[in-house]
Amino acid sequence: MLQGKRITLIVTGGIAAFKSCEAARLLMKSGAEVTAVLTEHAAEFVTPLTFEALTGRPALTTEWRKHPGGPMPHIDLARTSDLILVMPATANIIAKAAHGIADNLASTLLAARRSPVIFVPAMNEAMWKAPAAARNVEALRLDGAVFLGPVPGLQACGDKGPGRMMEPREVAEFIEGFFAPKVLAGRRVLITAGPTYEAIDPVRGITNRSSGRQGFALARAARDAGAEVTLVAGPVSLSAPVNVRRIDVVSAREMDAAVQEELDGGPCDLFIGVAAVADWRPGAVAERKLKKTVMGVPALADLIWVENPDVLTRVGTRPNPPVTIGFAAETAEGAMLTAFAREKCVRKHASFIVANDARRALNADTNEIRIVGPDSERVFGPATKLECARFILECAAELLAKRPRQA
Incomplete structure (x- = not known):
């Protein structure tokens, strides 16, 4: 640049x-x-x-x-x-x-x-x-x-x-x-990044592996492209890019609530769900640390699991939704990776899905991605996560150009 x-x-x-x-x-x-x-x-x-x-x-x-x-x-x-x-x-x-x-x-x-x-x-x-x-x-x-x-x-x-x-x-x-091209000038962009953490007791919990780097790179690239950017971040040790508004959350329900509140609060042109949201959470959080066993019985074996809200689907099925982009971190490649992403794209009402092989992308500085729509596919990389972010936003800008601005 x-x-x-x-x-x-x-x-x-x-x-x-x-x-x-x-x-x-x-x-x-x-x-x-x-x-x-x-x-x-x-x-x-x-x-x-x-x-x-x-x-x-x-x-x-x-x-x-x-x-x-x-x-x-x-x-x-x-x-x-x-x-x-x-x-x-x-x-x-x-x-x-x-x-x-x-x-x-x-x-x-x-x-x-x-x-x-x-x-x-x-x-x-x-x-x-x-x-x-x-x-x-x-x-x-x-x-x-x-x-x-x-x-x-x-x-x-x-x-x-x-x-x-x-x-x-x-x-x-x-x-x-x-000096980046301002392909998102005047647009409002909402991005989720990082993992969520679901507490079991005061010291234990479950989470998904995610450094947040790709989501934060997208926030930076969207800002560079001229957008007004809000970043909803799970627990990560990253600094938000300059002039990007950040909302910190921990659990999937907190992330969903923050996203819905942002969408209810004003027009949004583009939503990018990069966060690795935990699919399940314990039905109740113990007030004290659970012991490994109680009277010889494994205490954690009795946990009851409840499904978390599906943030991406809830955005994609809103009335007059923004251009909605999801991520699919799979342990697959080639045609199988594309098939998984396409099914997810249709099921979650997304504009397209960014798919990658999690075994190569997690905690790495580079990524190789597939942009998969209901009837399209584009491959990009290997490249830095910032370069991947810019390519993703170019694809999003093409879709936004075909739609009227949110009022």
């Missing part, structure tokens, strides 16, 4: 400036051409030479010195940049950008910008909450600027609250998808 993209990285004065070095490295690694612009105060925290070593290009600090790109670097960069990234974005640079103040190279470049701009704020939590800062941020957002963060946490000054700069990995990941 970033191969050959020209990104201007504006670094302003703040303790978080050192993290911008890592952002520059990650963007370069993804194929971007990065030019760093440092304010006078930024150079007190990290030197221009650091960025020159990381990017292979001169780091610019002033317009009053001859530069390789020409005598007016603010105009040259404004003309050639595909994206301007301000990281860290202090209260000072945000205020200057909001009011068109141009008193140094960084602020003059922002005043002359012709490309999209992303601000990654970092400041004291009181400064971020100040009414003036809120007005400035809102003005820039109305002008089309994107803000990433800040996030809550402990700050260098010792205060706690929203003000910490978002981590470079998250910023680079967001930018990588920033």
Whole structure:
């Protein structure tokens, strides 16, 4: 996505400036051409030479010195940049950008910008909450600027609250998808991911194996494609992609309730059920840990099992359902895998089923998938789970293009 993209990285004065070095490295690694612009105060925290070593290009600090790109670097960069990234974005640079103040190279470049701009704020939590800062941020957002963060946490000054700069990995990941084709622009997407866990007693339970990686990759890819994304996640140790709304659940009933509430609450264009939902649960949860045996009789042998709600079928059979996509993790391949997926597609009223061989996909970074509809089949991979996610969404976008938007 970033191969050959020209990104201007504006670094302003703040303790978080050192993290911008890592952002520059990650963007370069993804194929971007990065030019760093440092304010006078930024150079007190990290030197221009650091960025020159990381990017292979001169780091610019002033317009009053001859530069390789020409005598007016603010105009040259404004003309050639595909994206301007301000990281860290202090209260000072945000205020200057909001009011068109141009008193140094960084602020003059922002005043002359012709490309999209992303601000990654970092400041004291009181400064971020100040009414003036809120007005400035809102003005820039109305002008089309994107803000990433800040996030809550402990700050260098010792205060706690929203003000910490978002981590470079998250910023680079967001930018990588920033240039993706917006095939889902204006669409609302609901995704389930991960396993569910059904308690037997306070310490025991049953679950399905699922890392959640494919579902989280789909959430990221849908966001990159321009959708408004809600992710209903079972118990996994993954961080949600930036700008994806996350709802955490544990059991199948909790997941079903969250999905139904989301669908009842407003229009939804696309539902993707990736979660490995447990089919059964104990009829009752013991208040205390069950002993292995009671009077020599295995206690767990007497459990009564109750069927869980079928989330995918309940979505597919709703009045005016969204485009509904399910997953089939099987221990089969070839024609047998396709047959299982096709039967599931019809039985669960899905638009199509994404089938794979669970023996190869579970806890792996790659996947090989089959997109199986009632009378169609497409094979993709082996590929990374993010690449698989993008292919799945391309197939979904084709179906959405044939349907009116949900009202």
